[in-house]
Amino acid sequence: MTMQVSDISFAYGSRTVLDGVGFGLRPGELCALFGPNGTGKSTLYRCILGHLRHQGRVMLDGTDLTRLRPAQVARRVSYVPQQHSSPFPFTVRDMVLMGRTPHLGGVFGPRRSDIEHCERVLERVGLAGDGDRLYHTLSGGQRQLTLIARALAQDCNVLLLDEPTASLDFGNQMWVWRTVQDLARQGRTVLVCTHDPNHVRWFCDRVLALGRNGKLLAEGAPSTVITAELVGNLYPGVGAVTTAGHGAVVPADVAGVG
Numbered sequence: 212m213t214m215q216v217s218d219i220s221f222a223y224g225s226r227t228v229l230d231g232v233g234f235g236l237r238p239g240e241l242c243a244l245f246g247p248n249g250t251g252k253s254t255l256y257r258c259i260l261g262h263l264r265h266q267g268r269v270m271l272d273g274t275d276l277t278r279l280r281p282a283q284v285a286r287r288v289s290y291v292p293q294q295h296s297s298p299f300p301f302t303v304r305d306m307v308l309m310g311r312t313p314h315l316g317g318v319f320g321p322r323r324s325d326i327e328h329c330e331r332v333l334e335r336v337g338l339a340g341d342g343d344r345l346y347h348t349l350s351g352g353q354r355q356l357t358l359i360a361r362a363l364a365q366d367c368n369v370l371l372l373d374e375p376t377a378s379l380d381f382g383n384q385m386w387v388w389r390t391v392q393d394l395a396r397q398g399r400t401v402l403v404c405t406h407d408p409n410h411v412r413w414f415c416d417r418v419l420a421l422g423r424n425g426k427l428l429a430e431g432a433p434s435t436v437i438t439a440e441l442v443g444n445l446y447p448g449v450g451a452v453t454t455a456g457h458g459a460v461v462p463a464d465v466a467g468v469g
């Protein structure tokens with residue numbers, strides 16, 4: 212499924228956050244959204260999903276997203292938010308089963324196949340033994356894994372993930388990146404927001420770099436976009452960085468070249 216985002220602009224009151232952002236996403240591609248804190252990455256996701264009224268258009272396989280009902284969008288696009296707190300005492304299993312909601316017909320509850328699907332997903336994210344626990348009692352990383360499990364259970368062609376590895380340990384970070392890579396290889400369309408330039412370079416096919424002015428600064432292959440120059444411009448406080456050695460972004464003094 213292709214997604215074409217055209218000329219998105221958005222302001223909170225008089226404060227412009229996004230200014231004419233446009234890009235396309237292709238099936239089979241793992242694309243990163245990269246940029247400093249507060250540049251509007253989460254806002255962009257919320258605009259794409261239609262949660263915020265914005266200027267510009269979002270087309271999904273040629274159909275304007277605003278023409279689709281929420282349930283139709285939810286059958287096509289899964290979203291992993293950066294943060295989520297549940298006002299109700301849902302169990303982990305309930306949370307993951309919510310991912311199946313757009314696929315259920317009428318007033319019927321989850322089928323046996325939906326429940327089995329969710330159990331497999333819980334096992335996949337390493338929460339097989341935690342299904343009966345209350346979501347709000349989980350650790351930050353476990354909550355993040357639950358939201359990822361919900362998106363996997365939703366089983367959509369387009370995945371939008373907002374900093375899905377932010378609270379995860381190293382092993383789970385690598386697992387999430389490998390999983391989203393696999394989903395892209397299976398033909399899904401995946402946009403992942405991350406703050407880690409190395410993860411962009413190691414795992415992604417393409418990157419969109421969002422600047423502090425709410426415009427896209429650069430777009431393309433990670434090795435050509437995530438350069439020492441771009442990282443230095445975005446994060447001047449870091450000082451010089453180098454991308455020498457294993458394609459990693461390293462502070463120049465740590466690498467012994469500064």
Ligand SMILES: Nc1ncnc2c1ncn2[C@@H]1O[C@H](COP(=O)(O)OP(=O)(O)OP(=O)(O)O)[C@@H](O)[C@H]1O
Nearest residue numbers: 223224228246247248249250251252253254255293
């Ligand atoms: N509901 C809101 N009302 C007013 N301003 C908001 C609101 N939500 C976000 N903002 C502001 O909009 C700007 C962009 O926020 P957003 O959360 O989209 O940034 P981000 O790039 O996702 O940041 P981070 O990397 O820190 O998660 C920030 O300055 C933020 O303070």
